[in-house]
Amino acid sequence: MNTNRLLLGLFGIALAALFFVNALKYPQAAAEMPLIYSVTVALLSLAMVASELLRRRPASDAAAAPAAEDGEPVAIRPRYLATAAVFALAIAYVATINTLGYLASTVLFMAAALLVIRTVSVRFALIATVVLVAVVCVVFVQFLGLPVPLLPPAIS
Amino acid sequence: MESSIVMTGLTNVFTLYNIAAILGGTLLGLFVGAMPGLSATMALALLLPLTFSMDTATGLSMLASLYVGASYGGSIAAILLRTPGTPSAAATVLDGFPMSQQGQAGKALGISLFASFVGGLISGVALLIAAPLLGSLVVQFGPIELFAIAVLGITIIGSLAQGSVINGLFSGGVGLLVSTVGMDLTTGTPRMTFDNINLFSGISFTVALIGLFSIPQALSLVENSNAPAKVASRITDRLIPKLAELKSLMPNILRSSGIGIVVGLIPGTGGDTASWFAYNEAKRFAKDKSRFGQGDPAGVAAPESANNAVVGGALIPTIALGIPGSSATAILLGALMVQGILPGPNLLTDYGDVTYTLIWAVIFANIGLLVVGLMFTKASVMVTRIPDGFIACAIIALCIIGAYAINNSLFEVGLMLGFGLFGYWLNKAGVSPAPMVIGLILGPVMENGFHQSMLIGDGDYRIFLSSPIAVVLLCLAVFSVLQATPVFRWLLAPFRRGTQLA
Numbered sequence: 001m002n003t004n005r006l007l008l009g010l011f012g013i014a015l016a017a018l019f020f021v022n023a024l025k026y027p028q029a030a031a032e033m034p035l036i037y038s039v040t041v042a043l044l045s046l047a048m049v050a051s052e053l054l055r056r057r058p059a060s061d062a063a064a065a066p067a068a069e070d071g072e073p074v075a076i077r078p079r080y081l082a083t084a085a086v087f088a089l090a091i092a093y094v095a096t097i098n099t100l101g102y103l104a105s106t107v108l109f110m111a112a113a114l115l116v117i118r119t120v121s122v123r124f125a126l127i128a129t130v131v132l133v134a135v136v137c138v139v140f141v142q143f144l145g146l147p148v149p150l151l152p153p154a155i156s
Numbered sequence: 157m158e159s160s161i162v163m164t165g166l167t168n169v170f171t172l173y174n175i176a177a178i179l180g181g182t183l184l185g186l187f188v189g190a191m192p193g194l195s196a197t198m199a200l201a202l203l204l205p206l207t208f209s210m211d212t213a214t215g216l217s218m219l220a221s222l223y224v225g226a227s228y229g230g231s232i233a234a235i236l237l238r239t240p241g242t243p244s245a246a247a248t249v250l251d252g253f254p255m256s257q258q259g260q261a262g263k264a265l266g267i268s269l270f271a272s273f274v275g276g277l278i279s280g281v282a283l284l285i286a287a288p289l290l291g292s293l294v295v296q297f298g299p300i301e302l303f304a305i306a307v308l309g310i311t312i313i314g315s316l317a318q319g320s321v322i323n324g325l326f327s328g329g330v331g332l333l334v335s336t337v338g339m340d341l342t343t344g345t346p347r348m349t350f351d352n353i354n355l356f357s358g359i360s361f362t363v364a365l366i367g368l369f370s371i372p373q374a375l376s377l378v379e380n381s382n383a384p385a386k387v388a389s390r391i392t393d394r395l396i397p398k399l400a401e402l403k404s405l406m407p408n409i410l411r412s413s414g415i416g417i418v419v420g421l422i423p424g425t426g427g428d429t430a431s432w433f434a435y436n437e438a439k440r441f442a443k444d445k446s447r448f449g450q451g452d453p454a455g456v457a458a459p460e461s462a463n464n465a466v467v468g469g470a471l472i473p474t475i476a477l478g479i480p481g482s483s484a485t486a487i488l489l490g491a492l493m494v495q496g497i498l499p500g501p502n503l504l505t506d507y508g509d510v511t512y513t514l515i516w517a518v519i520f521a522n523i524g525l526l527v528v529g530l531m532f533t534k535a536s537v538m539v540t541r542i543p544d545g546f547i548a549c550a551i552i553a554l555c556i557i558g559a560y561a562i563n564n565s566l567f568e569v570g571l572m573l574g575f576g577l578f579g580y581w582l583n584k585a586g587v588s589p590a591p592m593v594i595g596l597i598l599g600p601v602m603e604n605g606f607h608q609s610m611l612i613g614d615g616d617y618r619i620f621l622s623s624p625i626a627v628v629l630l631c632l633a634v635f636s637v638l639q640a641t642p643v644f645r646w647l648l649a650p651f652r653r654g655t656q657l658a
Binding site for chain 2: 079
């Protein structure tokens, strides 16, 4: 049984219910499609949950498994904690762009995320981060004219 | 076919600036495709915001060439690292890697490059010929047929996506549901906006696209970042194959190109299906089947010509019907939408100049691929050495600035991260995000078609049965769902038993 799929099915039911209940308040013309879609998603979600619950043998996660070397599976422990930490850092990065400015927040994000991952050498991380920030500034700020605050409001 | 529109498309692409964009896009695609774990779809999603400020022809040329470049680039990692750079290069590993172990890495890459070029070029020409022919058939379609086409598009993509039909349709259904967020155009009612002004104009298709295709790949790279780094094989021999070798492989390349075009035509199937199909056919037609898997050049040529031929094939339904054949073509359709062009059968009539620009861009991108491939294939080995951890962080940083570039809104960046997390969950659950993106595109088309049809039919649902074309399309939609269910196998069981007894 794939727990993620089971939870996704339950999420689908909740999402469909939310859309359905909201759609009941709309005028008929605006409500028709959300109602049809939400009922369809709810039925598909129910089918997904039912098929997972009825599945006796464990679902094979072949697609998610790491690539085999010489026919033997390679035992690699997925780094879920590091993944969650990098995602949390990405949220913090977005939240600080307006306060710290794009340059400082990007450098801080890269430094913190690479520190969490710990598989990249310091020299490579330094050079590559400088190149990345430079490319982003040239392409997005100079070329596209994106009005992103590069420096903190106090300095700029 | 309006020859003037065809020529307008050609002149749009054939400028110095656009040729430079094609070469740049192909090079970028080559590098992205060569990096294991990164897909063409992800690169296209990241590049899309960059094209907003570009001229239409330049933006389309760059996106099309990136798609073509990445389709070939996937074979570099497959041949040198035994890890397919893109899913469509998986079949190339079987004979490509043994060739590189035998000191023939250059030859394998050269065959892959020429096969990709021929496959891509043939599919581009097929696109130029077939799309207008199909387009002229559907030009008379009204709202009833458009609704039926949208229903067929979503069911066929949902049914043929990875995993079970339920998973695919679920993903498509969620996409349709999300497409209803925002102000309803008929009544002006805000739907699922929670009084948030940022949601009144709906959820930007590009925001969802970047989140669903790029963030999950970055998170997966972090998740597996402690895997031992693979060492790429060295290229010691020449890249350009001998003419006699190419001549002997040509029937195989032509057959595989045909397979790629036909498979690409079917929405929901992609380069991976085409390359395995072509590989099996090449093996079936081979005089000495035992050489397959041991480093047979035919085992490299077949999947590579097929997966590049898919590009043009998948664009045929996209352009003629407005149904994206794959997630990558959905992004190309998104690029057209950015230019204010709505998907649908009128792409070739109302927006013929822009559409033919895209078609010519695909053809020129294949010529650019040959040039760039010959010059930079050896250099692209370097990008396979970039640590996965850094690539993951760089992707996230680029996603954030890319999502911000769409409307200069941090709210949309947050939304993109939300879609990214949902995409990661979909991956873990084995559900493809591609139908969800297609659902987001086809949702408004379906809703408009539905409302207009109901107005024509005076609120009677039987209006959808009044058009024979719509009936056929809706029957095909039902069939596409049923063929992937146990019901279909149960219905076919008596016939199978009969065949076995005979």
